[in-house]
Amino acid sequence: MEDYAVLRMPQTINYGRHAFEKVGEESATKGKKALIISDKVMDDLGNVSDCRNFLSKESVDSTVYLGVESEPTDIYVREALEIFKKEQCDIVISLGGGSCIDTAKAIAVLATNGGYIGDYMGSKKLADADPVPHIAIPTTGGTGSEATDATVITNTSKDVKMMIKQPTFMPAIAIVDPLLSLSSPQHVTAATGVDALSHAIESYISKQSHPMTDMFALSAMKFITGNIMSAYKDGENIDAREAMALGSLQAGIAFTNASVCLVHGMSRPIGALFHVPHGYSNAMLLPAVLEFSKEASINRLADLGRIFSLEASDYTNEDAANLAVSSVKELCLKLNIPNLRGWGIDKQDFDSAASKMSEDALASGSPANNPRIPTQMEIEELYHICYSYEFTTESHVR
Known part of the structure; x- marks a missing residue:
């Protein structure tokens, strides 16, 4: 700070x-x-x-x-x-x-x-x-x-x-x-919910975070992780909807002041070139980017792991951080978030665009806030990984 x-x-x-x-x-x-x-x-x-x-x-x-x-x-x-x-x-x-x-x-x-x-x-x-x-x-x-x-x-x-x-x-x-x-369809609830979670996580691990943004980000993560599945499974659950709305609001306050990071930097070019809605593209990228960033943000991601599971209170920070990443993957799987291939993007078109997208992502400035700052080549490699990324416990990123 x-x-x-x-x-x-x-x-x-x-x-x-x-x-x-x-x-x-x-x-x-x-x-x-x-x-x-x-x-x-x-x-x-x-x-x-x-x-x-x-x-x-x-x-x-x-x-x-x-x-x-x-x-x-x-x-x-x-x-x-x-x-x-x-x-x-x-x-x-x-x-x-x-x-x-x-x-x-x-x-x-x-x-x-x-x-x-x-x-x-x-x-x-x-x-x-x-x-x-x-x-x-x-x-x-x-x-x-x-x-x-x-x-x-x-x-x-x-x-x-x-x-x-x-x-x-x-x-x-x-x-x-x-x-x-209450009118949001199930797939919109899933995509926007993970989008809100990505706002909270990125503002918390951002190099520009500070105590006030941390307060909003941590609260947002608790509201979102604790209620997203209920809102997804039962769109009429007003208590869950209310918690998600509050979590989204708090995450918005957090990231406008602490900024976003690599997920958002990579997400915008996908939306511009392939017209994937912003919430979906963030959700598609979040697990892989967290894997990429984990070693540079063990302590912060450990806090997220302990929000996902009370049992993690006794974990080492490294184990809790691993739990955070695996929990985000599991959440995306349960919410039926597709990868880029599953969205229907042609692989040849995507591969051809990867260089421009990585250049545009880096130029946006958001990746510079990431705990592990990527090179353009690393961003391009992440795009290729995310194209067919599977939300399993297996690690895809080095």
Whole structure:
């Protein structure tokens, strides 16, 4: 840890069952007309209509953009920003998964700072003007994006996921209502749950971690490991859903301040080139990357092992760290997380892209936070390992 540390999070967090109903009241303190960024699934479920009704009761007008269909792209950002300006909105509300939230973050910043969203990558352009107020409402227990100051937008002309991180991308308000996650299908619950776990783990083992992020990361790991299987097996288990929502929120706070590591660095190029949703690609990579990183993070991974099993309290740190890695593998197996081959990615195409992906992963900066910092060649080798990785007790990584 450096001499001092910073902890950033939304100005206000509304958390718990029926927190969604507060969106009108919160919006009324920020503006008069909202652009709701959501998707067709949320619209079909009636959540978009409910949101507009909550706003209307507080005399807040609204319009809607439902164009988010996959991982967020610069096309979605351009389309939604045009609506925002045309309709003279002064608030942005995201209602959905991480793709909706990340798109809304871009709109909130561009509406007052201008330019192309890619201009802000690597802080080449700084968002000096205050963003439009953004109220983030997640509907999955996984991304934690409602509590982060980063957005990941795909540059569609270059097939590159742009990871953009500046304080102005932080939502002003987060509304985390576990009731909204009851609609998540089983496979989404699995992928976003492991995504949230990867956020917690990576923020805990990150070279940028500090005591405040450790507090959130450890709590998140306990909530997630203790409840993910219950939420997966019974999507109507509101207690498990609530615990997952809280764990995801805490993991989001942890990783936006401590940063992520190698898993996320490798995950983004897979999403950009092969259109694998972010939660899945993180889950596919997590066990192998933990194997790769283990020797450089024995003590920290030992803490995770002892969270997975009370019996590990008497283990040596090395044995507890081994348990952490094997437990993550077992969890992915039970959640039916596929490897890249099982996802349907052609091996020849994947092998051909491995060099570019490893270059892009290293350039993102995230691998530099990993306890064991990889070379580009090691990242490329990890891609090849992960393509057909089996979630068994057998070790695949040296």
